[in-house]
Amino acid sequence: MTVSHPSVFTPVKAELPPNTDLNKIIADLADDHVAAPEGRDQEALAAIAAAARDQGVKLDIVVVPGNPGIEANLRDLANEVGKIEHGTVVVFSDDWVGTFSDQFTRGRLERAEDGAKYRGPEHTADAAQVFVDRLQQPEAVSWTVITLVLLGVLIAGIGGLYVVKVRRARDESRPSAPVA
Incomplete structure (x- = not known):
């Protein structure tokens, strides 16, 4: 009799948000450190990314349309982009935020995320600015x-x-x- 044991310790493959093309995102980040669909304020997001970089935060901003099935998909996407781009990556959906950074602690990222969530698709630039502002605040x-x-x-x-x-x-x- 053979017994098979399911491996509960096998890492799970990252799940990216639906209809996400990682190669297209990486290519889009090359010019202004922003990858966003049409209709999102690309110029304002690029200005925020540039200002953050001027202040020492190597920031890339990714915007995906809608909300994925689960919020963790945004962090998975941020991790995948971060493996290639390095620095700090923030991924916005309509209401959620996912992050990666090799510059800031997870606690600091999550504190910055909390202020940027639930702003809606028409306020992505505001959410990005809140994220950067909170990320740069000294620990209280x-x-x-x-x-x-x-x-x-x-x-x-x-x-x-x-x-x-x-x-x-x-x-x-x-x-x-x-x-x-």
């Missing part, structure tokens, strides 16, 4: 600094309690003066 909270401050307060509190305990023990061990 440094969890390392907060952790170190809390750790310092905890150590100071423990040290203070130890000093109080030692003083009480010393005071209790002294003979008390007779009350007259």
Whole structure:
């Protein structure tokens, strides 16, 4: 009797949004770092990509029509474009955003994505500008600094309690003066 085990650890092939031609997107990015269908504000998107590049963010913007079946397809497309173009790739659909970057952390990308989602197809340039602005904002909270401050307060509190305990023990061990 043979037993076959399905391999649950085999990587799944990236699924690109329907009707997506990766070669055409790469070719379209060559001139102005924007690949967008007709009707999307290509000039405004190109200006945003150029401004981002001037500020040190190697940005490519891809726009796909409609929304794919699942939002993860946009990230898959961004990853595929990023393997070729490198830098930071943002893919917009009508309501969703997918990203890739070898320059920024996933957390920072997702924070920038959140502000750019659900803007609609007529506001892709606005969504792209929000994405770039949020991507370039300094981290608002440094969890390392907060952790170190809390750790310092905890150590100071423990040290203070130890000093109080030692003083009480010393005071209790002294003979008390007779009350007259």
